[in-house]
Amino acid sequence: QVQLVESGGGVVQIGGSLRLSCVLSGDILEYYPIGWFRQVPGKQREGISYISNAGSETYYADSVKGRFTVSRDDTENTAYLQMNDLNPDDTGVYYCAAGILVIDPKREKDYDHWGQGTQVTVSS
Numbered sequence: 001q002v003q004l005v006e007s008g009g010g011v012v013q014i015g016g017s018l019r020l021s022c023v024l025s026g027d028i029l030e031y032y033p034i035g036w037f038r039q040v041p042g043k044q045r046e047g048i049s050y051i052s053n054a055g056s057e058t059y060y061a062d063s064v065k066g067r068f069t070v071s072r073d074d075t076e077n078t079a080y081l082q083m084n085d086l087n088p089d090d091t092g093v094y095y096c097a098a099g100i101l102v103i104d105p106k107r108e109k110d111y112d113h114w115g116q117g118t119q120v121t122v123s124s
Helices: none
Strands: 003-007 008-011 019-024 034-038 047-052 059-062 068-073 080-081 091-100 118-123
Touching: 003 008, 003 091, 019 034, 019 091, 019 118, 034 068, 047 068, 059 068
Parallel strands: 008 118
Antiparallel strands: 003 019, 019 080, 034 047, 034 091, 047 059, 068 080, 091 118
């Protein structure tokens, strides 16, 4: 059974950085493209980043482009989301997701497995 566990969230000041980790168990990470989503209070969950299973393709939402970097280490069965220059609009719950066949990186139904989420709070 595939499971995803996120970690690395927390409270950070404006302009600070966090690195989220997403560990996959029960299968081999290299089979899966990985998406990162976040749910901001009062809004729908949105796809903010993606990395293909070969690592050759990435996607960033406009709201995080230039500040966030997605990566993966298949030897560790772990994907990462490095988040820099954080601001209060980045506050929310962050989820990683894995799917065998991801056509649209922003579409939730393309993903088969989800983590439980990790809270990120950016304070002033």
